[in-house]
Amino acid sequence: MKKLYDAFSALYNGDNIVKITELRYIPRWLVILLDVLIIVFSILLADFFLQKLHVKNNFPQYSTENTLIIVAVNVLFMFVFKTYAGIIRHSTFFDFFKIVLSSGSTLIAITLFNYGTEIWLGKPLYLYPNLFLYFFISVTLMFFFRMFTKQFFNILIDFKGSSTKVRVAVVGVGDASVSLARAIMHNPNYPYRLEGFLTKRSDSNKAILLGHKIYNSEHFFKNEKLISRFDAVLIIKEIMGKRELEEWMTLALDKGLKILKAPTLSKMRDSDLVGGIRQLQIEDLLNRRPIKIESLEVKSRHSERNVLVTGGAGSIGSEIVRQVSQFSPSLIVVLDQAESPLYELELELLEKFPEQKFKFVLADISNNYRLEKLFETYNFSMVYHAAAYKHVPLIEENPHEAIFVNILGTKNVAMLSRKYKVNRFVMVSTDKAVNPTNVMGASKRVAELFVQSLQNSEGNTTKFITTRFGNVLGSNGSVIPHFRKQIEKGGPVTITHPDIIRYFMTIPEACELVLQAGTMGKGGEIYVFDMGEPVKILDLAKRMIKLSGYAPDVDIKIKFIGLRPGEKLYEELLSNNSTTVPTHHEKIMISKDPLMGFEEVEILCQQIIKSAVKRDKLQVVRLLKNIVPEFISNNSEFEVLDKKQDDSVDNIVTTNID
Secondary structure, three states, X not given: OHHHHHHHHHHHHOOHHXXXXXXXXXXXXXXXXXXXXXXXXXXXXXXXXXXXOOOOXXXXXXXXXHHHHHHHHHHHHHHHHOOOOOOHHHOOHHHHHHHHHXXXXXXHHHHHHHHHHHXXXXXXXXXXXXXXXXXXXXXXXXXXXXXXXXXXXXHHHHHOOOOOOEEEEEEOOOHHHHHHHXXXXXXOOOOEEEEEEEEOOXXXXXXXXXXXXXXXXXXXXXXXXXXXXXXXXXXXXXXXXXXXXXXXXXXXXXXXXXXXXXXXXXXXXXXXXXXXXXXXXXXXHHOXXXXXXXHHHHHHHHOOOEEEXXXXXXXXXXXXXXXXXXXXXXXXXXXXXXXXXXXXXXXHHHHHOOOOOEEEEEOOOOOHHHHHHHHHHHOXXXXXXXXXXXXXXXXXXXXXXXXXXXXXXXXXXXXXXXXXXXXXXXXXXXXXXXXXXXXXXXXXHHHHHXXXXXXXXXXXXXXXXXXXXXXXXXXXXXXXXXXXXXXXXXXXXXXXXXXXXXXXXXXXXXXXHXXXXXXXXXXXOEEEEOOOOOEEHHHHHHHHHHHOOOOEOOOEOEEXXXXXXXXXXXXXXXXXXXXXXXXXXXXXXXXXXXXXXXXXXXXXXXXXXXXXXXOOHHXXXXXXXXXXXXXXXXXXXXXXXXXXXXXXHHXXXXXXXX
């Protein structure tokens, strides 16, 4: 009652729109009162029409009593069917149906009563045409009252804060698009205002949907005056493919419109709509179709088993932990040497998976004594080895650290897995291990060779599996977060080379494939993933700048800074000497790379680890090149070693000729 008084008081005082739209619903007693007034008015109107047709009532002296009887019966059925209970501003066909039931029941009851009076008194108390006329008038007016109130509130809501709301055009006229548009229209607190619909169809130009026009996209984007009435284009990502998504993005951004995306309403609660609508990100354009993972097989490998994840606080490791947690393992040991990220992950996982048992271990994988205690204690069934140093320029400056972590650390975890008869050891590798041009990639290739060699070593029962893929979106230190920070600062966006290209994959997608490959392997395989089409980094930067609302090289400059030490223009998933074998999973292939025997690679690893302890950079890299002959340094101080090797070959050839 107080809210109603405040609203109409505000109406009188001039602050009319804001206060009335804050009124959540009209009180039920007021709805009943207004419906009673409509009933009385409908009876009088029906009598008026019949009088104009010169039809006289049978008992005009009891007209007041007759009216009260109809009102009483109708009010009774209004309480039975609760026609007053719905919120008027959100009335639907269901509310109309309740009104028809209430008034229809009144008509039937009064008709039966009227038939009884006709038998008793010789003529009916009410004229039958009068009753039917009353029924149609009352139903129409009560429903009109609700629709008028609903539309009145919608108009006020549209008007309220219209200058601050984002004017959107919803793409599509299907059920999902209409549901989204209706949700925006009926919620005054949303910062969006529906202005129309966009479609590629040309047969809807003159159609109206939810009171708004449907525009053909070709006509719309050619009409500058029409575009000025909109701020953004709103898409539902799930209902369109990547190519269609890119097409809408290009059309909108070229005309200065923002691109907003929303999930389908079935994928979120209605209250989450505002949080669900956000600006389109570059990751949305790079995502591929969801992967079909054979979850039953994966679940059986993890359910009620002890699992170790090294590098568990990193981008890949933490996602592996999240996904494995869904399969109810007995214990997940999360190991990492990064204290703060490990603690943050602990807080997240304990909240998200309160029933799952975790053990968070702060340790360095190069410390074999620390690791062995874990293997002794927990009897692991699965080991996911994601711990590694991966930043190319940093590792190029500190090659001995790559030896300690990427080679010695991998050796420790793999040897302990063999010793304690772990069922499966899955190593996460990188496409930079293929024809490496930097220390990081070469060290990962040595790790691959060592892991593969263990498969056929004496007494081994563990299945050693390697997975190899390219860049993952949003991982620590990846290019997209880096570009985003540069754009937020106003630029410039720095790119090493205009022709550089990279493969991209989402973190969840990569980890799903790691889990799948881990269940498929019989041991000794290197699994490579279908990374889709490569992306030119220059095009990526331009798209990100446009998505942020800026013009490339106008608002945000793009600067080329040259290739970093060890960096190459394009990455490869397969070496020159390898072939691939398909698997039953369309996204996963097996790479047949050259192998090394365990004794040979063990001796070479011991030599390079000893060199790393002495901190002799050149000697470390020289030994790396001996183990990985295809390792040719690029834009690096270690290129001198490749020249010396070439000179040695030339001298040998010259001597033989002489």
